[in-house]
Amino acid sequence: IDIDYPFKFPCNPTTGFNETDFSNFLSAISARLGNKNLTITAGQYPIKGINSNIISFINIKAFRLNINNTHSSAGIDRISQILNDWNFIDHSKLVLGVEFGGI
Structure with missing residues (x-):
């Protein structure tokens, strides 16, 4: 089972x-x-609060981070921050999703 959890974004008013x-x-x-x-x-x-022992993998959507910047290193600083933010999970369980298409 793969569960998509879109509710964490700061702009989401869902309660x-x-x-x-x-x-x-x-x-x-x-x-x-x-x-x-x-x-x-x-x-x-x-x-x-996720019990990392019950999760096999976490697929992190790490794309479309800097839609106003298109140079070759756009988003690198944000990707580093994402990995730091998820440091409470064993890094072997993290899958970083990177987009290779256009915006």
């Missing part, structure tokens, strides 16, 4: 589905899956 609820949701799914893989897809902002 009622917080990080604690999401972490509990993942724990419940993991318990039902047993030894099968559980991955999540998240944005550039970390989701605190």
Whole structure:
């Protein structure tokens, strides 16, 4: 199962589905899956409170970070920050999604 969690972005006004609820949701799914893989897809902002022992991989959408800058190193500083923000998860479980298409 791969779960996309778009609610973490600062511009999202959605309420009622917080990080604690999401972490509990993942724990419940993991318990039902047993030894099968559980991955999540998240944005550039970390989701605190995730039990990293139940997650196989976290796919981080690390693209379209600097839509006003198009030079070859645009976004590099933000990608470094993303990896630092997710440092509470074993780095072998992090998959950095990088876009190779146009905007």
